[in-house]
Amino acid sequence: MSITTGSSSDTKNKETRSVFFISDGTAITAEVLGHAVLSQFPIDIIAYTLPFVATVDRALEIKQKIDTIYDTTGLRPLVFYSIICQDVREAITASKGCCQDIVQTLVAPIQQEIQMDPQPIFNRTHGLSKRNLSQYDARIAAIDFALAHDDGVSLRNMDQAQVILLGVSRCGKTPTSLYLAMQFGIQAANYPFTADDMDNLQLPAALKPHNHKLFGLTIDPERLSAIREERRENSRYASIRQCRMELAEVEALYRKHKISYLNTTNYSVEEISTKIIDSLGLNRRMF
């Protein structure tokens, strides 16, 4: 999937479609959902993401671009949009694209079910308002917490942690704790087991009172070795033998202390985070 702007020289191939993600906000939801829809079709796309489309003039410029692509290629661009202001929206829907409103499509059935009229709110998904400011501040505080308690930097304030991730170096602890903070406002600390710990692997005394918050990460030795090679080529640290030994040790520790754990090899940070929330029964706070 390539993201280009302006050039239409690649659009002559019959199997390539131009796709527009247009929003009066960040266009992140339009992108995510549009990609979910498009990934089901065997086509190549040229994607144009256009956030903060707030004026009729700007919308008319975009309409012109959509129309030009259609006139040149004979293929209607696919348009995923979310725009509250009616005039701006209508400039887009008057284009020659195949236009779909990603949010309003789902509003009508709800409107009928609850017998109330919707009141569209500008920048509702990824914006700041007085309504959600304290929730937003909680997300930022959670990011601060994750950074202050990354890689065992500090084992103080563990009572404030909602989850404490354990694992060897480069198994995914840091990205996961940052994602938990960023997306869900969850305060996550993480503690690394290093090669030096392996002779007599113990759970640090400071973590023992928090057994119910501990969550272990593990990973396939081959994948860990490849990741570590990127960092320190041909090192003992990255050797498959070392990776295998460290992982066997920590997995034994997880089992001994009855700590829930997950093999992260085939999962994204989104999936790992969601599984941790599920496993520990954490409150999945929305931003």
Added chain:
Amino acid sequence: MSITTGSSSDTKNKETRSVFFISDGTAITAEVLGHAVLSQFPIDIIAYTLPFVATVDRALEIKQKIDTIYDTTGLRPLVFYSIICQDVREAITASKGCCQDIVQTLVAPIQQEIQMDPQPIFNRTHGLSKRNLSQYDARIAAIDFALAHDDGVSLRNMDQAQVILLGVSRCGKTPTSLYLAMQFGIQAANYPFTADDMDNLQLPAALKPHNHKLFGLTIDPERLSAIREERRENSRYASIRQCRMELAEVEALYRKHKISYLNTTNYSVEEISTKIIDSLGLNRRMF
């Protein structure tokens, strides 16, 4: 918005609806989109988020929960779902909820337009596959880069940075560089101006060759002072006078060096990040 599980004791109030976000993946897209839709209606909700629903048995348990809420309250729960497996999906849609498929609703018009049948892909949005593994690795590498170049920790490798954020302490640099990395795989460094710099504010020599990548953040003094109070109560650092002085200095510097900048006071990290991408013309890579 409260997130509870199991209890139906709060659902007797007529203006409160139970809402289910159900997915065979993380359910993040269902949540984000569902909240965008529901925020347009003046109702309170009790939200149940149910990720990784992969078996008919699990789906039937959820159907039972939905039906019980309907039988108890007389109000149909609102259900936003995305499930590929037909048997699992049908167990949900057979419930007494008001069910909407968040992705497939948008698929039919595309199918008609491009005259191809969709091939639903399991865990397509926030999952890992061989297809997107290198993109995923780029996201993780970008997070590593952001952490290694946070708060001016290192001014080496600035040629590898795609953007270098400038600003005073607590104006939003760190969460923004992490979000740019996490969501878009963009390598962002950040450099803080401290109170000590203010006597004779200069752009560091190491940054001058990278003028085209620099982006300044600023914020209202009142908001900055409030954020700093959280960190160091009644300090000079948090005083409105100090905040005002620092912000006036850095804004003058941005103007002098023709550095694009943004006041972050009323924007979320999603919005700040998207505006930076737009302003610098960065490639908005999808994860």
